[in-house]
Amino acid sequence: MLNYIWFGMMFAGVVVGIFTGNIDAVTEAAIDMAKVAVNLAIGLIGIMALWLGIMKIAEESGLIRLIAKGLRPITIRLFPDVPEDHPAIGSIVLNMSANILGLGNAATPLGLKAMEELQEINPDKDTATNAMCTFLAINTSSVQLILPASVVALMGATSSQIFITTIFATGMSTIAAITAVKFLEKRKRFIIHSGGNP
Amino acid sequence: MIESFVQSVNQVSRYIIPLLLVGIPFYGLIFKKVKVYETFVVGAKDGFTIAIRIIPYLVAILVAIGMFRASGALDLLLNFLSPVLTFIGFPPENLPLALMRPLSGSGSLGLLTDLINQHGPDSLIAKIGATMFGSTETTFYVLAVYFGSVGIRKTRHALVAGLFADAVGVFSAVYICRFFFG
Structure with missing residues (x-):
């Protein structure tokens, strides 16, 4: 899927670029974005280090396991393949809490920590597990209680009006994400065949 | 009513990051005797490798x-x-x-x-x-x-x-x- 979309975007970019005379802009965008990607990744190092350090303390002191235990009734339904006291559950819960509270800077490092822990129990290191896909889909559906700071800045006094509509819309997209992964993970196209490569 | 709720939620969110940054080491150091500085450094080391990866x-x-x-x-x-x-x-x-x-x-x-x-x-x-x-x-x-x-x-x-x-x-x-x- 990603193979076709990735190629499709570049292919459409070049074809349309030739057609509209924007081909120079396409070239420039390709080179610029390659640099942007590296800058973004480098820019993450500091924040990642900060949160991963704090997380390590939370882990060593048993806080993560405590949180994971408390939310087990919910997480066991969303991630039935993950052992119930596995540290991944703690990181997933913390990542979602950070997302709900609009703490984007904290959410990414916590999410990456969760991915690393999910990878530990993945038998096929190349291929995403059901739990990973569920976690990703919930993340991309943006569970959020607090409006992004940028939206508040732009909308000013009107922000409080769109508070409710955003909660509704984001709730709908999260329900859609969970329904979609639970449905798709069993389809022939996406299912993992035990023991062999799909 | 909605307005005051939005405001109080936004107020609370201002304090969450600093409180986490100090609360987690506090819990570890005082209640569990975790060597917080050493542990922090070990965890933080991964930030570099993940970002590069x-x-x-x-x-x-x-x-x-x-x-x-x-x-x-x-x-x-x-x-x-x-x-x-x-x-x-x-x-x-x-x-x-x-x-x-x-x-x-x-x-x-x-x-x-x-x-x-x-x-x-x-x-x-x-x-x-x-x-x-x-x-x-x-x-x-x-x-x-x-x-x-x-x-x-x-x-x-x-x-x-x-x-x-x-x-x-x-x-x-x-x-x-x-x-x-x-």
Whole structure:
């Protein structure tokens, strides 16, 4: 899927670029974005280090396991393949809490920590597990209680009006994400065949 | 009532990060006798390796998105789709934002800014746009970073599910705002 979309975007970019005379802009965008990607990744190092350090303390002191235990009734339904006291559950819960509270800077490092822990129990290191896909889909559906700071800045006094509509819309997209992964993970196209490569 | 609730939630969120930064080491040091400084450094070391590991994935995704955007292919898609969308009650003004949102965070914020400046924060179009922005995510970026950090190349159904969730978020934003404000 990603193979076709990735190629499709570049292919459409070049074809349309030739057609509209924007081909120079396409070239420039390709080179610029390659640099942007590296800058973004480098820019993450500091924040990642900060949160991963704090997380390590939370882990060593048993806080993560405590949180994971408390939310087990919910997480066991969303991630039935993950052992119930596995540290991944703690990181997933913390990542979602950070997302709900609009703490984007904290959410990414916590999410990456969760991915690393999910990878530990993945038998096929190349291929995403059901739990990973569920976690990703919930993340991309943006569970959020607090409006992004940028939206508040732009909308000013009107922000409080769109508070409710955003909660509704984001709730709908999260329900859609969970329904979609639970449905798709069993389809022939996406299912993992035990023991062999799909 | 909603206004004061929004304000208090925003107030609380200001304190969360500093409280976590001091609360977690406090719990570890005082109650569990964890060597907090040494432990912090061990954990922080991973920040570097993870950030470096996601670079190839980010380059792949962002270059493709950049080429697609710069070519004008998005505008073409817009012209093609807008008659259909108008028919189902989707304001064509909000379409660029809806299409840009999964691709680029800064790009979609730019479009939202433009929308609010042009139509004013009180307009239905601005409210739909802001709701859309708040209820969806930059799916391609999240996918590249999260899967890239652990070297997953076969992403199975994650992209389809993520894009489906974005679509539901976008349409929900339109119809919920029409219901409340339209």
